[in-house]
Amino acid sequence: MIAAFITIACVLATMLAPWIAPFNPFDPTQISLWDGKLPPSWIEGGQAQYILGTDNQGRDMLSTILYGGRLSIIVGIAAVCLGMALGVILGVISGYFGGAVDAIIMRIADIQLTIPGILLAILINGIGRTLLPLEMREDFAIYVVIFAIGLTDWPQFARVTRGATLVESQKEYVQAARVIGLPRWLIIVRHILPNVMRPVLVIATIGLALAIISEATLSFLGQGIPPTTPSLGTLIRVGNEYLFSGLWWITLFPAAALVVLVFAVNLLGDWMRDALNPKLR
Amino acid sequence: MATENTLLDVANLSIQFPTRRGIIDAARDININLQPGEVLGLVGESGAGKSTIGNAIVNLLEKPGRISNGSIKFQGQELRELDDDAMRKVRGDRIGMIFQDPQTSLNPLLRIGEQLTETIKKSLAVSDKEAHERALDLLVAVGITQPEARLKAYPHQFSGGMRQRVVIALALAGEPELIIADEPTTALDVSIQAQILDLIKDLCKTRNLGVIIVTHDIGVIANIADRVAVMYRGAIVETGPVNQILNSPQHPYTTSLIAAVPPTDRKLHRFNSVDYIDGSDSSNEAKRIDVSTHWLGEQNDLKSPDGVAVSVNNLKLSFVLQNAIFKRNRKTLQAVDDVSFSIADGETFGLVGESGSGKSTVARLIVGLHKPQSGQIRVMGNEVELHKQDEKSLAARRALQMIFQDPYSSLNGRLKVLDIVAEPIRFFKMASSEKQTRSIVQDLLDHVGLGAAAAMRYPHEFSGGQRQRISIARALASRPRILICDEPTSALDVSIQAQILNLLKDLQEELGLTMLFISHDLPVVRQMCDKVAVMRSGAICEIAETETLFESPQHEYTKHLLELMPKM
Incomplete structure (x- = not known):
């Protein structure tokens, strides 16, 4: 119950960022470079309106984290949907038809699994960016990242789908459908x-x-979302540069947010697994 | 009846399973006792609580089950008072267990010898050498030849019956005084079942063991037990010597349970159903219909020109067991070997044989789930290739439907019953509107004895017998002329079996269906079929009219099978 509450609070907070965040990090009128690098409000030198302090550009940390978390979740969901769609389609085809089709698809998946995922994502991301005209790179960076992550994680989906398809297609209800002539x-x-x-x-x-x-x-790594659009990763990178000058909050808070977010998503997954089971309904 | 040397005395035993919806009484007020050298049969249908009692005696109740009342005295000692450690010793050394499935009750990674000697050393504390000697003796005792070589073999190198012998040897390893056998022969073929039962009975007498045999099969009880306890919904309704129970049962449930076992020696018009069902409506009986006006009777002009519904000629199919690039290195299994037969319009044709005889493969070839390597299949006079999707094949498909063995896997759990049954109607566009489809489905469900309300529910809400009815409704929905039933009742209880078989018989009479009935159960085949073919390792041994086959079998194998039929 407590876990579910944290999860829902977490996801809601990031999703509703435009409405609940005290500042809008995309609105230049709300950013003042004079307020840059301010510590959290409870530390000496902090200001009350910036609860978690500000980053190097004078953006409120709390607002930036909320917006960044939102972006991370959206990119994550979109990438997983892409990878899942691709993986499930290829996996079902592979499992149901078998033979040469199966062999080709699964060998491609095997080859891809031998390359570390993040390396492949960097590669796809790099190729994707160079293919785009210069003026569109900033605007389309998010889509390129989604594409890169989606393309790297389809083999897991394909493998699981193929295995499940092999099991299911042996069951008698599938054979009954074949007897009908579908x-x-x-x-x-x-x-x-x-x-x-x-x-x-x-x-x-x-x-x-x-x-x-x-x-x-x-x-x-500077390969994904440009620093002008805050995501949790870019915030941590920016903060990293200031870590040794004592501005620890720029890195710590986004990093903590990332940990909580990932944890919450996992809890959500557990809950969803049970909720989707028709026999427990 | 408890005397001084009573081996086991269970008194007033009650077992409860607390669940979210309240407490379920799995067993109520059970009283049984057992003398050394005696075989007690615990018989009942699935869900009667018979396995629960076996598990409770050795303290292996599944969570959250618990013993709420009563005592279990084993050789005068109260087992309920023992702690876990002491109980574990009793379980290994003094009570042996034999489980249903010999495939899973042996560790596949250990040699038979290691499993045996390990158990012997643990419970008898003897040297390696003596344990080895004892293991050899045990294998001899359970009738395994060449024991020295067999000790070095892995479980997968044994056949099902041999493996069950090894399981029995394991149960005997600790020199127990009591053996609890839970459905020990259910997973085995008839011929092996008889051998295993003889072995258990023999061991019981020579070693003066007490044996509790838990089973759903009255035939097994008749073969082996000295005394019987009949269980119904968690309570023992009747106990007594086996002859008395079988010949003059007192309780109405026992009477109908015995009557529901199809007789082997004569043909009845209908199966006796277990009509003793309290607490549930007995409106299961299907509604009769008038074929001339009913939807199911429409377009019944699909008649074959020569009166032969299905004919099969020189059908051959082999499976590849081990693939290789060169043909000579490949290992194949001839699953169907030169099979030919024909089924006349409106006839019920039986196909019998033990597991692995290829009878199911023949059925799957006819409906097009497998492609034959050679030979022809003619349906309604047309030669068809059912694995193809052209118009002629689809028409033949419509006329040909199949009912599968396992009602738990033959229905898609993600679809409502309505959608499952409506699938063929929608696919063949046999109804003009969605509304008509619905009413046809409801009518079909009503007709198979489920009631129209079942349409809006999901398959997992139904019991095995009810699911099989849904399966039959789906098969009828394409208005078939030929129904192929692959062991339609082998996953069901005797009482449900009678209902389903009667339903199939009624449907056949009303609609004039042709039926291919596949079964390993000879008494059932005798009741259902007009003609029977006996199969063995892919080939047909004998085809004859049912009565001729049962009265004067010609082939040696048929004679052998008939002898093994449990007699009561």
Whole structure:
């Protein structure tokens, strides 16, 4: 119960950032460079309106974290949806048809799994950026990141889906559908997909947490979201530069927010797993 | 009846399972006792609580079950007072257990010898050498030849029956005084079942053991037990010597349970159903319909030109067990070997054989789930290739439907019953509107004895027998002419079996269906079928009219199978 409460509070807070955050970090009129690098309000030198202090550009930390968390969640969900869609489609095809199709898809997945995910994401991200015209890079950076993370995590989904499909397609209800004479695509859509989605959703929630971390890592490495758009990763990177000059709050608070967010997403996943089970309803 | 040398005395035992919806009484006021050298049969249908009692005696109740009342005295000692450690010793050394599935009750990674000697050393504290000697003796005692070589084998190198013998040897390893066997032969073929039962009975007499045998099968009880306790919904309704219970049962439940076992020696018009069901409505009986006006009777002009509904010629199929690039290195299994038969319009054709005989594969070939390597299948006079999606094959498909063995996996749990049954109607566009589809589905459900309200529920809300009815409704929904039933009742209790078989018989009569009935259960086949084919390792041994086959079997294998039929 307490866990559920923290989760909901966390997700709601970031989703409702535009309405509840005290400042808007995207509005230049609310940012004053004079207020830059202020410590949290309870430390000497802090100001009451900046509860968690300000960053190097004078943005309120609390507001920036809320907006950044929102961006991280959106990027994470979009990336997981992309990876899941790709992985589930390829996995079902692989599992149901078998043979050469199966071999080709699964070998591609195997090859991709030998390359560390973050390296691949950096590669895809880099290629994606260079393909875009210069003036669009800033605006489309988010989509490129989503694409990069989505493309790196499809093999997990494909593997799980393939395994579940192999099990389900041996069951008698699928055979009954074949006896009726239903075409294969209809059997896949109506009978197999709904029954393989449960394990897929379970890894999707783990995948969501991982995608948020991936996004933060990419941004931390300066490969993801540009610093003008705050995400948790960019904030940590900016703070990192000031860490040894005693401005610890710029790094610590976003990092703590990231930990809580990932933890909350995992709890949400656990809860969703039970809620989606028709037998427990 | 408890005397000084009573081995086990269970008095007033009650077991409860607290659940979120209240406390379930799994067993109420159970009184049983057992003398050394005696076999007690505990018989009842699934959910009667018979396994629960077996587990309670050895303190292996599944959580959150608990013993709420009563005593379990084993050789005068109260087992309920023992702590976990002492109980574990009793379990290994003095009470042996035999479980249902020999596939899972042995550790697949350890050699038979290691498993045996380990158990012997643990409970008897003897040297390695003596443990080895004892293991050899045990294998001999359970009838395993070449024990020295067999000790070095892994469980997967044994057949099902041999594995169950090893499990029995393991149960005997600690030299127990009591053996609890929970459905020891349910997973085995008839011929092996008889051997295992003989073995248990023999061991019981020679070693003066007490044996409790838990089973749903009255035939097993008739073969092995000295005394019987009949369980119904958590209570023992009747106890007595086996002859008395079988020949002059006192309780109405026992009477109907015995009557529901199909007789082996004569043919009845209908199966006797277990009509003793308290606390539930007995409106399960299907409604009769008038075929000339009913939806199911429409378009019944799909008649075959020569009066043959299905004919199969020289069907062959082999499965690849081990693939290799070169043909000579491949290992194959000839699942169906040159099978030919034909089924006349409106006939029920039985296909019997033990597991692995290829009878299910034949059914799957006919409905197009497998592609034959050679041979023809003709449905309604047309040669069809059912694995194809062209128009001719689809028409043949509509005429041909199948009822599967396992009602728990044959329905898609994500769909409502309405959508499951409506699937063929929608696919073949047999109804003009969604409203008509709905009313047809409700009518079908009513007709198979479920009631129209079932349409809006999900499959997991139904019991095994009810699910099988849904499965039948789905098969009827494409207005088939030929119904293929692959062991339709082997996953069900005797009482439910009778209901489902009667339903199938009624439907066949009303609609003039042709039926291919696949079963390993000879008494059932005798009741259901007009003609029977006996299969063994992929080939047909004998085809004959049912009565001829049962009265004067020609083939040696048929004679052998008939001899093994449990007699009561």
